[in-house]
Amino acid sequence: MINRKVSPWLAGFGTAATTLGLLSAAPAQADTFVPLPGGEISRTLTDGTVVTVRLVSESATISPSMGSTPVHRNAWVSGRAEARVSGSVQKGEIQPGYVVGCQVNISGGGVNGGASGKSDWEGNASGGLTSGANLSLGPGQATSFVILDREVANRFGEEAHSPRNPFKGTDGSVTWSDSTIGLTGCGGYAQARAFVKVKVQTETVKTTVTLWGQPFSLG
Template structure:
């Protein structure tokens, strides 16, 4: 089973199938290229108030840097990110939903974005401008950020393509059933323009579970990495 994708060559998002071992389908089976920088990923484990357990692991994460400046613009940087996110749920949960992407900052302490609403993220996971008025957000594969600003690049954001009956159906999350599910992404590109100083990014994925008595979101963060 694969997530519907665009015909664009950079869109390589697939579902991780839960079996005795997790199998990777489609183009997401592609390993990071030799010149990619390995990232440490991240993990989280929570027990909800009704005893339901939620565990999530981000692994095989890597970033590949575009050589030189994009379009010869000194303040433009481009990277390709790859990775896999797997969630395990127990207790009263019979499945869950996974969504997320990358927080990108220009001269912002990305490492400090991991607790509560002070993280610079609203309840949907969108990053907002930390020094300008709150609520200013950036989405898509090209961000335009100045000093002290943060933006958001969704990874699970695809369409089914132009040759299917569901060409207008947008996919921004993956819902799985049972105790295990996940998503793999490969060579997902995004660009940052306008940032004349230090820039960094880090992964943020949310696992949403619901039982008869509780609905909760558990967030797994990756480690910050430099965009140059």
């Protein structure tokens, strides 16, 4: 009978390989899908024009951060913003986005599905509107993230960018799918909340109606 001896180095290699195989087989954290209710609001302007704003098919998918630390958050958000006007408008624009907050109450600006009329596009969160998916916030801070980034030509024919989608007539809409929200620097709880701003201009009135979605946790 042949006695085959295995060297200690090879035996150790086999043990390490087995351990590595067990580690690689560990299940990864799964994404969390969050269906959201959206909302609807109607406002009657001073000239009798009725503006209806809707947020439909809204959802968020919360993913474990690639940073693997409590201060990193990732989410993918989807939804559809719709605007309908009772009469034809001279100019209409739709601007969807999200308020993101770190350890701060972002439920202000109107109850779920509520509205606030404003004369410009500036948001209700501190910091105004930003145009990036990668946000850095500390405790007590909030900012607004704009979904759209349309390439348009300015009056000189040069490339420019717009965060709004224009419409004419009686209705318009914007749809987004898996838009990224990346948050760093927040060691506590973090939340996000959708908003839809619809700017309407008739012959006698120029105003903005804002619809707020339901806040949801980023983890």
